[in-house]
Amino acid sequence: MMEFSIGSGGSEQEASNSRKGKKSYHRHTTHQIQQLEAKKVVIRAEAQNERSDNTILRAENERIQCENLAIKEALKNVICPSCGGPPFGEEERQRSLQKLQLENAQLKDEHEKVSNLLAKYIGKPIESIATVQAIPLELLSPGNNSMNQGIGTTTPGLDLDLSSGGAHSFGNLNNGANIPTYHFRAIPDLEKALMSETATGAMDELVRLLQIDDPLWIKSPADGRYSLHRDTYDNIFPRANHFKTSSARFESSKDSAVVILNAMHLVEMFLDSNKWSDLFPSIITKAKTVQVLENGMLGSRNGALQLMYQQMHMLSPLVPQREFYVLRNCQQIDEGVWVIADVSYDFSNVDPNISHSRAWKLPSGCLIQEMPNGCSKVTWVEHVEVDDKTQTHRLYRDLICNTIAYGAERWVATLQRMSERIAYSLSESAPPCEFGVIASSQGRRSVMQLSHRMVKNFCEMLSMAGKLDFPQLSEVNNSGVRVSVRNSIEVGQPCGLIVSAATSLWLPLSPQTVFNFFRDEKNRLEWDVLSNSNQVNEIAHISIGAHPGNCISIIRPFIPTENNMVMLQETCIDSLGSMLIYAPIDIPALTMAIKGENPITIPVLPSGFIISSDGRSDHNTTTSATPGSSVSSSSNNVIAGKSSSSSGSLLTVAFQILVSSPNASKQLNMESVATVNTLISSTVQRIKAALNCSNLD
Known part of the structure; x- marks a missing residue:
């Protein structure tokens, strides 16, 4: 038994030792084997791609x-x-290289000479001509006068006190508002040199246009107005046309008169964009000095040069406005004689974002000659090239194509009328024809400032940007109604949504007849819907010119209204047309102006009428006007019949209504638009009925 046990234990030990000597193997799962096979396939494909x-x-x-x-x-x-032949050898190549080096040195010398010449011309070294840095837009924002450098360019409004230290003005009318806010860039020195050269050439041409009469200027046998003889002009001043289209045409005119303003004061006003637009409120709707290139000599402004933006309008929504970027140059050519020259300049070379205008001003401007009596003789030349891509409306076609709308005569007539207005505002004593509640000269000036702002607001409104058409009226002698909606937040106007509506129509009556109808306060109930068919009473009268039609009135109905309102009204007339503009004013606000306080914050929302001839000359009527003629006042032009009579007149009717407060919805209220449209249509019908012209429809 013991031997068996020992033998058995030995076998177990040997088996255990045998197991310890063998290796342990790990078997892959089926999933792992599949992954390895996939990797092999990818590796084989990559190897094949690399070989390929x-x-x-x-x-x-x-x-x-x-x-x-x-x-x-x-x-x-x-x-x-x-x-x-065979190519250059090494020796030939060296000679060619030396020749190129000599040519390069010569070009460098020429470049240095030109740079020195320009530096001497400009007055400073030209180091970084290609460097153009952006001017912040806030420098061009309305009310910022940092761009209006120089003498007399920082005072807003038109100074009433033309003596030294005068503080009265027509008010800051914010003429820079709504001017296209292009990102103007600093003008490089080389561009300034080109501007100076362009302005100098324009000045030379304008002086010759002012000095030469026949055969350069021809007189029309129909109306006596002067225009350039095109062939003679092209021979003397050859140039390529600015517009290449078949619709382009030229407008040229020349006129002269005496105005009751000192020559130096006129020069200062022309070089201040704010004062200049105040001087021509019915022609210039917007103006801005983009950059002053030269201030000119102290005291005379000789050599002054500036780049200006100007927007002109015909005071009808049917006529598109004209925009110009012009170089304005002032030169004193003799003792007491100045020339102001304007010429269009393609400013897109400096800023390509500026849109191209449909009008191009060729050398134009005026000669201002000082006279012994404190007045000035002004000779005006107007010369433009126009591209009429959009057909001029039929009602104003004759007036515009005959160079009446934007011609020299209109500039001179407006300058005469406004110079009279300034002279009357300077008077410390009221003329005998004046009456009413205004007692002090300071109160008269304050009311005149308020009225002038009312007129400018009305004229600017008539451009009617974003207008809507309601062609319900007759298409034969009327134009339909134009409606414009804007949200007003400006100082001096009611805040809220304002609807403006205007229409123009032809009447078979003379402009003087139509003007007399509107001037007569007895006829007011026939056309003024706001009077509720009640008679009115003129409680104050301020004369702003020698003609009785040039005046400011404060009108109150015989039945006092519940809202405590009166009507401020200004009428004016010159040789080419007339206007009647009015606005409701709160009595407390008007009382402030009557006391002589600054009226700049008083809100006004004017409506009114513009009357002009239709431009269709009566060939049987002659005129007394000549390029050298001079008269002392605009009223004399009307009395003497300086402009030829016409077969009818053009009447523009315009209303403005505040339809909602600033907190109301800005969504266009078509019901309000329809109300204004109905108001202006019914007014036109009442006017035609009162003038016996109802059959025009």
Whole structure:
């Protein structure tokens, strides 16, 4: 038994030792085997792709080597393309290189000479002509006068006190508002030199246009107005047309008159964009001095040069506005004689974002000659090229194409009327014809400031951007109603949504007859819907010109209204047309102006009428106007019949109504638009009935 046990224990030990000597193996799962097989497939594919790429690269390398060998063989047989001979050798190449170096040195010398010449001309070295830095837009924002450098360019509004130290003005009318906010860039020195050269050439041409009469200027036998003889002008001043289209045409005119303003004060006003637009409120709706290039000599402004933006309008929604970027140059050519020259400049070279205008101003402007009695003789030349891509409306076609709408006569007539207005505002004593509640001269000036702002607001409104058409009226002698809606937040206007509506129509009556009808307060109940068919009473009268039609009135109905309102009204007339503009004013606000306080914050929302001739000249009527003629006041033009009579008149009727407060919804209220449309349509019908013109429909 014991032997068996021992033998058995030995076998177990041997078996245990045998197991310890063997290796332990790990078996992969089926999933792992599949992954390994997939990796092998990917590796094989990559290897095949690499072999294929290598084969392609070897073939490309062999092709390039063959091309290199072919080029080397071709270079051995190269010839000169000019003479067909062998190429330059090393010696010839050195001589050619020396020649190029000499030419380069000569070009550098010429460049240095030109740079020195420009630096001497401009007054400072030209170091970084190509460097253009952006001017912040806030420098061009409304009310910022940092761009209006120089003498007399920082005072907003038109100074009433033309003596030294005067503080009265027509008010800050914010003429820079709504001007296209292009990102103007600093003008490089080389561009400034080109601007100076352009302005100098325009000045030389304008002086010759002012000095030469026959055969350069021809007189129309129909209306006596003067225009350029095109062939003679082209021979003296040859130039390419700015517009290349068949619809382009030229407008030229010349006129002169005496105005009761000192010559130097006129020069200062022309070089201040705010005062200049105040001086021509019925022509210039927006103006801005973009950059002052030269301030001119102290005291005379000789040599002043500036880049200006100006927007002109005909005071009818049917006529598109004209925009110009002009260089304005002032030169004193003799003792007491100045010339102000304007010429369009293509500013897109400096800023390509500026849109191209449909009008281009050729050398135009005026000669201002000082006279012994404190007045000035002004001779005006207007010359533009216009591209009428959009056909001019038939009602205004004759007026515009006959150069009456934007011609020299209109500038001169407006300047005469406004100079009278300034002279009357300076008077410390009221004329005998004045009466009413305004006792002090300061109160008169304050009311005149308020009325002038009312007129400018009305004229600017008539451009009617974003207008809607309601062509319900007759298409024969009327234009339909134009409606514009805007949200007003400006100081001096009611805040909220304002609806403006305007229409123009032809009447077979003279402009003077139509103006007399509106001036007569007894006729007001026939056309003024707001009077509720009640008579009105003029409680104050301020004269602003020698003609009785140039005046400011404060009107109150015989039956006082519950809202304590009166009507502020201004009427004016010159040789080319007239206007009547009015606005309701709160009595407490008007009382502030009557006391002489600043009226800039008094809100006004004007409506009114613009009257002009239709431009159709009566060939049987002669005129007494000549380019050298001069009269002392705009009223004399009307009395003497400076402009020829016409077969009818054009009447523009415009209303403005506040339809909602600033907190109301900005969504267009079509009911309010329809109400204004109905109001203006009914007013037109009442006017035609009162003038016995109802059969025009």
